[in-house]
Structures are given as structure tokens and as C-alpha cells.
Amino acid sequence: MLNILNLIDDAKCYEMVRQLRWPEGVRCAHCGHFWVKKRGFHNNSKYRQRYYCHVCERQFDDLTHTVFAGHHQPLRVWMLCLYLMGLNLSNQQIAAELNLNKDNVQQMTSQLREGVVVKKTVLLEGEVEFDEVYVIAGHKGNPTAVKAKKRKGRRNRLKGSRGRGTLAKEKPPILGMIQRNGEVVIKMLPNVQQATIKPIIEAVVKVGAEVFTDEYNIYNRLSEWGYHHKTVNHSVGEYARDEDGDGFHEVHTNTIEGFWSLLRSWLRPHRGVSQEKFPLYLGFFEFIHNVRKRGKALLPSLISILVAP
Numbered sequence: 001m002l003n004i005l006n007l008i009d010d011a012k013c014y015e016m017v018r019q020l021r022w023p024e025g026v027r028c029a030h031c032g033h034f035w036v037k038k039r040g041f042h043n044n045s046k047y048r049q050r051y052y053c054h055v056c057e058r059q060f061d062d063l064t065h066t067v068f069a070g071h072h073q074p075l076r077v078w079m080l081c082l083y084l085m086g087l088n089l090s091n092q093q094i095a096a097e098l099n100l101n102k103d104n105v106q107q108m109t110s111q112l113r114e115g116v117v118v119k120k121t122v123l124l125e126g127e128v129e130f131d132e133v134y135v136i137a138g139h140k141g142n143p144t145a146v147k148a149k150k151r152k153g154r155r156n157r158l159k160g161s162r163g164r165g166t167l168a169k170e171k172p173p174i175l176g177m178i179q180r181n182g183e184v185v186i187k188m189l190p191n192v193q194q195a196t197i198k199p200i201i202e203a204v205v206k207v208g209a210e211v212f213t214d215e216y217n218i219y220n221r222l223s224e225w226g227y228h229h230k231t232v233n234h235s236v237g238e239y240a241r242d243e244d245g246d247g248f249h250e251v252h253t254n255t256i257e258g259f260w261s262l263l264r265s266w267l268r269p270h271r272g273v274s275q276e277k278f279p280l281y282l283g284f285f286e287f288i289h290n291v292r293k294r295g296k297a298l299l300p301s302l303i304s305i306l307v308a309p
């Protein structure tokens with residue numbers, strides 16, 4: 001039977017990693033200096049180049065300090081796994097495509113998602129839209145779905161926790177912040193409270209940005225936090241408003257609402273993601289959305305971020 005892994009060779013995978021990791025030439029994985037020399041190959045892989053650094057006098061190799069280091073799987077397995085993740089296959093589908101055990105694949109994809117998520121940092125400015133949605137994600141892997149917001153009048157929600165999602169209820173809220181014509185940041189929240197969102201917003205959105213939200217009260221203090229806050233009043237049927245009178249309806253949250261439908265489709269193949277793992281799925285899609293690449297064009301971006309210092 002055809003095994004796709006046999007069609008890909010490790011030598012080329014190492015070559016690709018070296019190019020993406022060190023576009024300006026090999027530098028020390030420990031101290032960053034360029035004064036290094038080759039020193040044979042790794043014991044377990046004849047293509048994994050080893051180096052010696054004259055500055056810190058230590059050794060390293062092509063994979064040192066990356067998520068690909070220290071695993072028994074050949075590099076080509078990691079590369080194919082990452083490529084299939086970029087095509088949005090589920091763990092089960094990847095296991096089937098690569099003739100691997102599902103638990104192994106789960107472990108690999110978790111590490112890869114985590115590697116992408118911890119490396120990326122995004123800062124938003126200019127015109128930014130905020131919104132929240134609720135997902136169904138249990139602690140033990142119940143079916144997962146991003147729920148469309150069903151808000152029967154905003155006033156209900158302002159009274160108390162009734163109908164609102166929290167982590168404990170297995171319906172965690174997700175806060176989305178998207179810069180118009182720019183990048184997006186999505187975060188799973190333990191609850192929807194001002195004290196919860198304030199540090200998240202401050203870390204992601206530059207002070208002075210123009211922020212568009214609906215009239216939900218968690219956004220009430222955005223002006224106080226240093227943002228130019230504009231609200232669109234969904235509860236009275238308003239979806240976009242021309243506030244400065246230039247004929248352009250700039251007060252809206254259509255960009256983030258469009259993003260939610262992309263996220264919803266992206267999450268569809270991944271049934272039963274637990275709450276603990278869910279932020280990794282969000283972070284991975286956030287990265288993919290922000291690099292604006294798909295298919296084989298996406299793979300170099302994924303490898304680059306994973307091998308970046």
C-alpha cells in the first residue's frame with residue numbers, strides 16, 4: 001500500500017529547515033553568533049547537521065531548541081504533519097494519511113500548535129473591532145462548535161450571568177479583536193468581565209486605537225482605558241452608522257463578524273476538542289489567518305515561526 005511518507009525525503013526537509021531558520025547563514029542556537037563551524041552529523045539522522053560555536057564553545061544542530069528536536073519521528077513526518085494541519089485535517093485524518101497511531105499524532109499536533117502559539121505576537125492599531133462568541137467545549141472532549149450569538153435583547157445579559165458562557169459551564173467565551181485590513185487576535189476567556197478583558201486588550205491593542213464594539217457593557221470602560229470607543233447599537237436594529245457624516249458607515253463590527261464565520265468553518269473538522277486544548281486551536285487559526293496563506297504556500301511560514309529564535 002502507498003505510504004506517502006516514502007515519497008518525501010529527510011535530506012530535503014533538513015535543507016528547508018536550515019534555509020528558513022538561518023536565511024542569513026547558520027548562527028549559534030545558544031548565543032546567536034555567526035562564528036560557527038560544521039561538526040559532523042547527528043547520531044540518529046545522517047542529514048541532521050551538527051555545528052560547533054567558537055564564541056560560546058558549545059555544540060548544536062539543525063533542530064536544537066526547536067519543537068522538532070528530541071523526538072523519535074523523522075523530520076519528514078513532522079513536516080507532513082504540519083502540512084496536513086495547514087490543510088485543516090483532523091488528528092484522525094492525519095493519522096490515517098500518514099499511517100500513524102492516533103495518540104502519536106495527537107501529541108505531535110499539540111506540540112506543533114503550541115510551538116506556533118507561544119512564538120507569535122500581534123499588536124493591533126488604527127481601526128479595531130471587538131466582539132465575543134461562545135463555543136461549546138467540554139473538559140473531557142464534548143463536541144465542539146462555535147455558537148452563533150443568540151442574544152434576545154441585550155438587557156437580559158446585563159442583569160447577571162444567566163445565559164452567559166463561562167468556563168465552568170463548558171461554554172467558554174472567546175474574545176475577538178481584529179484590525180480592519182489587518183490582523184486578528186482571539187482569546188478564550190474564563191468569563192466575560194471587565195477585569196478579565198482589560199489586561200488582554202492592553203497587551204494586544206495600542207492605546208489611542210479607534211475601537212468599534214456593540215453595546216455590551218463589558219466594553220463600557222474602553223475610553224477610560226485610553227481608546228476611542230464607538231458602539232453600534234444592535235439591540236435597536238442598527239448595524240452600521242455614519243457618525244462623521246462623510247457618507248461612509250464606519251461604525252460597525254462587520255469585520256469581526258465575518259471572521260467568526262471563517263473560524264466556525266475552520267473548527268468544523270475538529271470534533272471533541274477539550275477546553276484545555278481549545279486555545280491552541282484558536283491560536284493556530286489566528287496565525288494562519290494572519291499570514292494569509294493556504295496550502296503549500298503556508299508550510300514555510302509555519303516552519304519559520306517554529307524554528308525562529
Ligand SMILES: [Zn+2]
Pocket residue numbers: 028029030031032033053054055056057058
Ligand atoms: Zn554560541
